[in-house]
Amino acid sequence: MASSDEELVARSMGGDLDSFNQLVLRWERPIYALAYRVIGREEDARDVAQETFLRAFRALSGFKGQAKFSSWLYRITLNLCRDWIRKERRTPVSQAPEGIDIIELAGEGTPAESIEQLVGRKQLGRAVSKAMAMLPEEQRTAIILKEYHGLTFQEIADMLDCPLSTVKTRLYQGLSVVRKQLEEAGVKPDSLGK
Amino acid sequence: MTCESRELIVGYLYDELTDSERRSFDAHLSVCDECRGEVAGLKATRSHLSLWAPPEPEFAFRVVREQAPDAKVLPMRSRWKPGLGLAAAAVLVLAAATAIANLEVRYDASGLVVRTGWARGDGATVQNTGQDSRAANGAIQPASFRSELQALERRLRDLEISAAARPSAGSLQTASARMDDAEMLRRVRQIVGDAESRQQIIVAERLLEVMRDFDRQRQVDLAAIERGLGTYQGLTNAEIAQQRDMLNQLYRVAARQEK
Structure with a gap:
């Protein structure tokens, strides 16, 4: 049976490097995905993910376990992303490739999906990426933490150090802007065929 | 609202x-x-948001214990010097030729020295300036070697003179003189032999050093070649991507014609 995060953290604090690397293995993809969605650059997101784990490792003795280990990692990642945005004076970018590779898509899709549906899905993903890049950082972060990482409103509020109502407002405003952007891009509400 | x-x-x-x-x-x-x-x-x-997926990179990141500072590996780019591989090969060939031809080529504070043969007299030396500085290092001492040879030559001349001055000497004396000659030759051979041994050790040491340098450089070259192959691999991937684009284009044209 796999060890819990708490167990691995405790062993890591005792100097067990393998336990910490198990945590890395478990959380590297979510952390990278968070960084990628916040800053929008694959290479930089990977660097941020690596730096997150390095910082976590160095600061492990300071982790008291009040929050979940994952929430602690998310907080480190968001701080690094904020530093990156400030340092680079960049706004997050939408890094979707220009063309759509049908052959590659064919390998990704379910057998029931036609190539047209696959292409449509990919184009829609790109439109979402562009719409998200238009959002102010705080709205984008709130949506990412809620939508892709499943945090509760309260967890997001704790992580971003803001009131619960602010989190909900940011979510509402952010979702409304994305909806508008998608409509302007010609995306219909039923475009997923549901 | x-x-x-x-x-x-x-x-x-x-x-x-x-x-x-x-x-x-x-x-x-x-x-x-x-x-x-x-x-x-x-x-x-919200359902549209679910379509935004990040690319999937290869993760190879693991935390490891810090190594000693002297174990730090510098990026290959900073260590690579084009042409060093060729230079190392040239040095190796030169060293081998030196060993075979018993040639000494040296350039130091005392100037350029080119010598051939085991008994390097002044006649076989092309030296633009200065004296042999290796005598000071104790590696080889041609000055003392030369003085020993000169002493031997003097002794030989003395013997010849004394032999000529006593033409009526008995067979015993002649035998004694012959024995002295034999001893002399034995000593000369010994001195020359010692000098050869010393020289061979020096050449072997040099050769070893050059081979070590060559091996180090070979490793650097191999790394450079691997990087080069990586570049070619990248080019090949680019060609594949081009072909994919063409196929995609063909697919689109075919789809349009079907409509």
């Missing part, structure tokens, strides 16, 4: 309302077209 209803809509969308809040909001939705439309629109937006 009021702030209160915005928060309720968001809570409703993400299913984070209490039971009583949910019941109350459901009742509100049944009579409010605006809120119903808003909820439907935002639900659709």
Whole structure:
């Protein structure tokens, strides 16, 4: 049976490097995905993910376990992303490739999906990426933490150090802007065929 | 739309309302077209958001214990010097030729020295300036070697003179003189042999050093070649991507014609 995060953290604090690397293995993809969605650059997101784990490792003795280990990692990642945005004076970018590779898509899709549906899905993903890049950082972060990482409103509020109502407002405003952007891009509400 | 209803809509969308809040909001939705439309629109937006997936990179990141500073590996780019591989090969060939031809080529503070043969007299030396500085290092001492040879030559001359001065000497004396000659030759051979041994050790040491340098450089070259192959691999991938683009284009044209 796999060890819990708490167990691995405790062993890591005792100097067990393998336990910490198990945590890395478990959380590297979510952390990278968070960084990628916040800053929008694959290479930089990977660097941020690596730096997150390095910082976590160095600061492990300071982790008291009040929050979940994952929430602690998310907080480190968001701080690094904020530093990156400030340092680079960049706004997050939408890094979707220009063309759509049908052959590659064919390998990704379910057998029931036609190539047209696959292409449509990919184009829609790109439109979402562009719409998200238009959002102010705080709205984008709130949506990412809620939508892709499943945090509760309260967890997001704790992580971003803001009131619960602010989190909900940011979510509402952010979702409304994305909806508008998608409509302007010609995306219909039923475009997923549901 | 009021702030209160915005928060309720968001809570409703993400299913984070209490039971009583949910019941109350459901009742509100049944009579409010605006809120119903808003909820439907935002639900659709949420389903669209699910299509935004980050690319999948290869993860190879693991935390390792810090190594000693002297074990730090510098990037290959900073260590690579084009042409060093060729230079190392040239040095190796030169060293081998030196060993075979018994040639000494040296350039130091005392100038350029080119010597051939084991018994390097002044006649076989091309030296533009200075004296042999290696004597000071104790590696080889041609000055003492030369003085020993000169002493031997003097001794030989003395013997020849004495032999010529005593033509009527008995067979015993002649035998003694012959024995002295033999001893002399034996000593000369020994001196020359010692000098050869010393020289061979020096050449072997040099050769070893050059081979070590060559091996180090070979490793650097191999790394450079690997990088080069990586570049070619990248080019090949680019060609594959081009072919894919062509196929994609063909697919689109075919799809248009079908329509």
